[in-house]
Amino acid sequence: MPRRYWLLKSEPDVFSIDDLKKAPSQRTVWEGVRNYQARNLLRDELQKGDGVLYYHSNAKPSAVVGTATVVRTGYPDPAQFDKKSDYHDAAATEENPRWYVVDIAFESIFKHPVSLETIKETRALSEMVLVKRSRLSVQPVTEAEWKLILRLGGGS
DNA sequence: GCCAACGTTGGC
């Protein structure tokens, strides 16, 4: 399987790319996804080594702000079993987990964040899931989209 | 902070 590409959304107030850069080993568990379609992608599709566009949603401005790498494939989200967590799910059990996570590692912060506005204005990016189905928080990205966004981001 | 879009729940 060749390397694939994904876009992951996070609100910077909750967990920004700077938080990822400062995290231990510059890694994090991508916890808290509570949408079935996104869950299926995390559980079944994201592979070690895949590229991640890190997107800040609910931000000023909302933008792709850098990149990360998948470093561990899907496994049950520990937070669903944690009664004290905001992400606790009473219907989930260790035998029958409902939600999944991957681990990602920091890769780069763009010199120039690629804003949603720019993405909408760029014809070659107009088919991105981000534009078409804006609410999905884990999305596939094509290789062409990946390359163009990295170019627009101007490196790290 | 508003609210449109969209996903989920649950009664029937």
Next chain:
DNA sequence: GCCAACGTTGGC
């Protein structure tokens, strides 16, 4: 299985 009610996301 339909669909109204409700909750959440996320751009603006």
